[in-house]
Amino acid sequence: MKKITLVAFLLLAVYNADASTFTREVPVRQHGKEAGMLLDLGKISLGTLNDVEEKKQYLSTVQLEKQRIQNYTLRMVYDNAYQLYKQGDYQRAQELAQTILSIDPNFKQAQTLAQQANHMGTYGTVSESQVLDAKFKEALALYDSGRLVEANDKLNEILVIQPGNAKAQSWKQQIDVEIAKEYARRGEVANEQENYQAALDAWYNALLMRKNDPALVAKISEAEEKLRQQQLQEHMKQALEFYSRGQYVEAYTVFERIKKIQPGDARVQKYMSQLKNEIAGGYYTAGCQAYSAYHFDQAIAYWNNAKKWGADTAAMDNMIKQARNAKERYLRNQELRAKQEALQAQQAQALAEQAAQKAKEATEEAQRKAEEIDLKETIMVDDLVPGTTTTVIPGAATIPGTITAEQPLPGLIPAGMTQVSAEAHAASQAKYIQGLDAYNQDDFERARQAWIVAKQLDPGNMDAELGLRKIEERMMVK
Secondary structure, rough: OOOOHHHHHHHHHHHHHHHHOOOOOOOOOOOHHHHHHHHHHHHHOOOOOOOHHHHHHHHHHHHHHHHHHHHHHHHHHHHHHHHHHHHHHHHHHHHHHHHHHHOOOOOHHHHHHHHHHHHHHHHOOOHHHHHHHHHHHHHHHHHHHHOHHHHHHHHHHHHHOOOOHHHHHHHHHHHHHHHHHHHHHHHEEEEEEEOOHHHHHHHHHHHHOOOOOOHHHHHHHHHHHEEEEEEHHHHHHHHHHHHHHHOOHHHHHHHHHHHOOOOOOHHHHHHHHHHHHHHHHHHHOOOHHHHOOOOOHHHHHHHHHHOOOOOOOHHHHHHHHHHHHHHHHHHHHHHHHHHHHHHHHHHHHHHHHHHHHHHHHHHHHHHHHHHHHHHHHOEOOOOOOOOOOOOEEEEEEOOOOOOOOOOOOOOOOOOOOOOOOHHHHHHHHHHHHHHHHHHOOHHHHHHHHHHHHHHOOOOOHHHHHHHHHHHHHHHOOO
C-alpha cells in the first residue's frame, strides 16, 4: 500500500492558504479521530497476541484502517481539485489530480478529472458543454452496441465533470438496472451449476445497484450457506485423505480451515486432538531414532517440535539436555580418536622407515657378497700352461694343468652341497631380502615362501635356512 506523500499535504497547504480560491474550507481532522487513531495503532504491541493467525488478522485490520484514512484524505484533495477545475484553473486542477493518482492509480474520478483538465487547458476554446455532449454520444453508442459497463463508465465521467447532469443520471439509472439484471442472471446460471462462489460474485455485483432488493439478499444468504457446506465437505474429504496416508501435519492444517468455517464442531475438534497426539508422538520417535544414530542436533529439533504439538514439556526438555551432553561427549571422543589415529599413523610410518632401512642394508650386504663371489670366479691362466684352466683361491697354491673350474677343491664346499653360479646365488640372496622384509612386517607366510625359493636357488644360503628355522619355531610356540 502506498503511503500519502508529503507532496499531497504540501499542495493542500498551498491551496488552503489562499482563502479566495475555494468556496468552502477543507475539513480539518480533529485530534483523537483518524490521525490520532493512526498514531495509537503504531504504539500498540502485538506481544499479547498468542496465535499467529490472530496477529495476521490484527495487522490486516491495521492495514484496512490505514487505507480508510488514506481514502478520506484523498477525497479531500479531490474535492479541492474539482473546485479548481470549476473555477477554470485547469493546470492546478490537473496537477492535484495527478498527485492523487501517484498515490492511488485506481482513483477513477481523479483519472477523469485529470484528463478533462488537460483537455480544457489544451483546447481552451472548446466549451465544457461540447465535451459533455461528445461523451454522452459516445456513451449512447456503447449502449446501443450492448457494451453496458463501458457506457456506464462514460456516464460516470460526465457526472464527475458535472455531477448534477440530469440526463446522464437518468441514463445511468437505466443502465444500472440492466447491468444488475445481467449480473442476477449470471448468478442464477452459476447457482444451478452449483458454482456458488461465481453465483455470489455475480449477485454481489447486482446488489451494488439494487441495494434494497430483499429477494436478492435472500439468494445471497442461501448461496453463502451452500458454499460453506460445499467447502466443509471438500475440506473434510481432503483432511481424511491426508489422515489415511499418514500426512498428519497436512491433515491438521485442513482441519484448522474447517474449524474457521464451522467453529465448535465436536468431530473436528476430536480429529484435531488425535492428530496433535499423533504428530507429537511422531516427532518424539523420530528424535529417538536420530539420537541413536548420533544425529544429536536433529534429535533436538524433533523434540522441540514435539513440544509444540503438545508433548510433555518437562520430559522433552530433559531429553534435549541429555542430547546436548551426549553431543559434547561424542565430539570429545571423536577428537581423542583422531589424535590416537594420528599417533598410530606416525608409529606405522616409523616402522615402515625402519623396515625400508633394513631392506636397504640387506640389499647392500647382498651386493657386497655378490662382489666377493665375482672375485672368486675362474680365470684363464694363459701364461702357465696353454689350453688349461685353474681356479684361483686366495692363500692357496696354483697348480697349472691339474685343477679345473668344474673340480672344486676339497674342504672349500660343505659336504652334500653343490656349487651354484653367481647368478643363482644373487637371485637367492634377493629372495632372502624379500623374505626378510615380509618377516619385519609380520607377514610370516610370505617370508617363508620367499626363503624356500632362496634355498632352492642356492642350497648353501644359510641366512634363508636360519630364517626358516625361526618361522618354524614361532609356529611351534603357537
